[in-house]
Amino acid sequence: MHILVKISAMSSKVCFLSSILLFLPLASYAYWPTTIEENLPVAADPDTMEWNPKALPxxxxxxxxxxxxxxxxxxxxxxxxxxxxxxxxxxxxxxxxxxxxxxxxxxxxxxxxxxxxxxxxxxxxxxxxxxxxxxxxxxxxxxxxxxxxxxxxxxxxxxxxxxxxxxxxxxxxxxxxxxxxxxxxxxxxxxxxxxxxxxxxxxxxxxxxxxxxxxxxxxxxxxxxxxxxxxxxxxxxxxxxxxxSAGNILWLNDLxxxxxxxWEHIVISDGEGGFILQTNYGADFNTHWRIDGDGNILWIRDHLSWYFHAKMVPGEPGFFYLGFIYGPGVYGQRMDIAGNNYWPTWGGSDVGALMAISPPDWNHDMQDDYIYQYPYFYGLYDYNPGTSYPIYLCTNALDSAGNRKFSDDLGVILHISEQWWDLNYYSVLPDDEDGIKAVFQKHVGVSTRRDVYAKRCNSDGSLGGPSPITVEVTPVNPPIQIPASGGSFDFDIELSNIAYNQIDYDVWINVLLPDSSLFGPLMGPVSLSMNPGFTIERTRTQNVPAGAPPGTYTYQAWVGVHPTQPWTSDSFTFEKLSSSESGLTIDKWTNSGEDFHENFANTNLIAPDTFHLLSVYPNPFNPITILSFELQVSSLVELKVFDINGRIVAARHASPLSGSGATPTTGFYPSGAHQITFDGTGLSSGIYIYQLTAGGFTSSGKMVLMK
Incomplete structure (x- = not known):
């Protein structure tokens, strides 16, 4: 449970995991960039060259x-x-x-x-x-x-x-x-x-x-x-x-x-003891084969994908996907292992399901990468405007019906380079938060200097990533109605570091006026540094002047790097009934209350029972996945699993592994690292929500069962 400790006359409250909270000058940031121009430097030593990146989820x-x-x-x-x-x-x-x-x-x-x-x-x-x-x-x-x-x-x-x-x-x-x-x-x-x-x-x-x-x-x-x-x-x-597995050659003769x-061939498992093969021997199109474990050719199909640099990747059980560039378009094809295609193909309405398309005079640099993760087939590719440059690095995804995740012709533009030779070695990696990551090599300055960078877009196509800091802002006595003469309201603001390392960030408050224009900041920006697992709570007061126009306002608390990188926000609304003055100035919108800058170095603080959820792997899974976690103190551990409709499909006090020193009937675990196995046998394929609770703390997230 959270331990709230009063540390000043204003009843400031702090939640701790293991050490004190320090407020320091704002340091440099290394989070997912939110602009096309910026990239996340993974390996960018100015004195040497880093190249040929390969990436894995x-x-x-x-x-x-x-x-x-x-x-x-x-x-x-x-x-x-x-x-x-x-x-x-x-x-x-x-x-x-x-x-x-x-x-x-x-x-x-x-x-x-x-x-x-x-x-x-x-x-x-x-x-x-x-x-x-x-x-x-x-x-x-x-x-x-x-x-x-x-x-x-x-x-x-x-x-x-x-x-x-x-x-x-x-x-x-x-x-x-x-x-x-x-x-x-x-x-x-x-x-x-x-x-x-x-x-x-x-x-x-x-x-x-x-x-x-x-x-x-x-x-x-x-x-x-x-x-x-x-x-x-x-x-x-x-x-x-x-x-x-013993090294025995099983077929009497090579097949x-x-x-x-x-020119090129690619092979993947069919998941049923055989394999799928893609070949190209100088033609514009590729040929695909399915061959079983005894060496029997089950089917052959051609014209499903085009050119030797086309890719083939495993999909959900019983399916695989093809990704390729054809003319101005980037295309995908969904296939089952029986040889049936599910999206348009040559001889029909198109050569595949369209993932992206450029203006007619634009070109590809013929570099692309593809991967499947339920429920999308993802692609990473580039375009350049004809014989001129720069290069546009883009991403998009197709659902099972072949519909594009992002409707813009190019998809989401992740980065625009300066020269045609700037970008190489692409890896596309979806994540469990419905985002898309890209890892790539970029030439910097002279052509011999190469570095490794990464980029991410969110599920709505915006650039950036999940915030390592959560923010909640709540009115103390809702609903709030401010009279014509002006007034004030109290609110609580809570900030938590959900990452595994110290985070430097800003917090600030804006207000969205009745005419939808933005006004502020009314508070901050305040620069903070927070250790992992910390939560701080403050109660503050916002004054609303008489000159504020009547209507509904949205009060917004933001965290991030002010003003260029907002990470996440929370908000509530209040109403101003009418206006008795004119003019809207910041000095009349005073914000006061519990300070963010007290010194906690000598405060006697209590560490609550807590845990870290380290991983859920594999995810997607069939039918078993393992939840790994670490306890700082002995705790009762409980696992609940819900379907997407909120129904509990599994709930139990998790039993520790034998020899751990815990009591299996109670589900108590000692401090240290542990694992819980979840078996989805008997459940249908789909998205499930896990909820792992230990010592009053809860961690939850998505996991995907694919049979």
Missing amino acids: YPDGSTLVVYHKVGFGDCYQIIDRFGQLKYETPQLLFYNISENGLSDVISDDEGGAIISYATNDGVEGIYAQRLDSLGNCLWGDSGVRVFPFFETDRDICTDGMGGFYLAAAPDESALDWSDLWIQRIEGDGSLPWGEEGILLAGLPDVTARYPRITHDSNGGLFVIWEDSRPPYWPEAALFAQHID YITEGLV
Whole structure:
């Protein structure tokens, strides 16, 4: 429960978690920018170049960004949901490697991530590192050497058990061909298939290259690669093979798929023991295949997406999505695994569902990224106005019917660059608050300087993010009616830091006049610095002068960076009955009451029972998800889950894990980190609201069950 402590004659009240509240000069801000011109600097060291960012959604609404820092190696940073960076300095993934090749980044399916990279600096090879959900390196400071040769022609995929598979096609030393090797890396970084793994394709004078892999939903994997074996030389052909978790090759013969020089191919799991393949061998259109676990081709379709740079991503169970650029438009296609398309396609009304379209004389830079998260298919793409510049970085999303989330032709403009070569390496990442994040590389100043930036838009298309500070403003004796001669009213204002770190911010109050014009600030801006978990409450008085015009007013309390970055606000209305004077000046709208600037350093304060909800993962889930939380003191923990109509679908005193020292019948947990498993078996797919309560504190949010 909140502990309210009087600290002055004016009965100022403060809620504390663990330490004192300090009021300091306003420091620099690092939150989601609210203007097109600004970007969130993720890695922007003026003395070196950072490039090739890869990003993943991370627990608790955060974002993992992996990038290469020239002269140092591969680094990572975590952006929290409010746009703050977790680390003050770059976190190196591999301390013994200063220069390496491009990184691959995937989820480990357990809330963390796996990063692989190739290096020929020092002990050459392919290395890997695993991060847990908090950003800790699990495979030591130097990672694990998972393959003994340097090779950039490679691919990785999860094994569904915290580890991953690697496919690499290194050139044979002093020979004019390359072989294909498959390696398995377990969740602890060990190599059950030995140092090199399994040789899958290694015929003399035959080149095996461009491997693409995906899991088979049963612990094994599918491998698809280009092969120049006779009689397909010099054009080559595309082959596939199925390997189980023990390293056994399951198909007697490699599966021949198609002949011809394949420009690009993408593979994803179909979720039912087979895979979906997208290929392009020099045509304007792509061809899609579904192949089952026994190597049977179930269907083939073409003209569903266009050009070799088109993308294919998994969707909700039983579906996948295609994203591509065609003429002035950015398009999407929704497919089920039976091969049926749900949006327009070639030969019909259009080539797909339109996500964005530019004026006819505008161009694309042919860089885009797509991802599905229920209930939208999201895209990140760019435009430039003909042969002139700058570049417009934009985003939009399509619902299941193919309708655009944002109606503007270009979607939401996130940033406008200065030069055509400014922006590269896009990642689009939706979040659980219906926002869209973008991570990208931007050239700064001269063409050789590159930095990593991020941007976010809200569900209404505005730029910015959720506020780390909440504000509530409440009239003491509503309804408020001010007489013609003027008067005053009392109100309570409450400010809370819901982030996990100290937040510097401003608080101010404006009033919206009856003619809808804005007047103020009537209070502030007051610059505050608040530790995580703190809540402060103040009671203040607002004077309304006789000269205020009659009508309904909206009294607005704001937090953010005044005046350029308002984060969030709360308001109430009052009425002025008539006016007896003319003129509207700030000095007559006096605001007084409990001060925001008392010194609490020597106050004897009490810390309440409290907890931090660390993550809900996976989310979406099917049918099990895990809520991770941390208690500072022993507390009764209760979990409630509601459907979108507010009906309780699950409620119980959460039972602790065995050996925790708690009493399962009461649901009391000791201090420390804990997990609760929620099983959605028996519930239908949809959005649910969790409510986790401990020691009088409650944390709630959305989770999505997808079956």
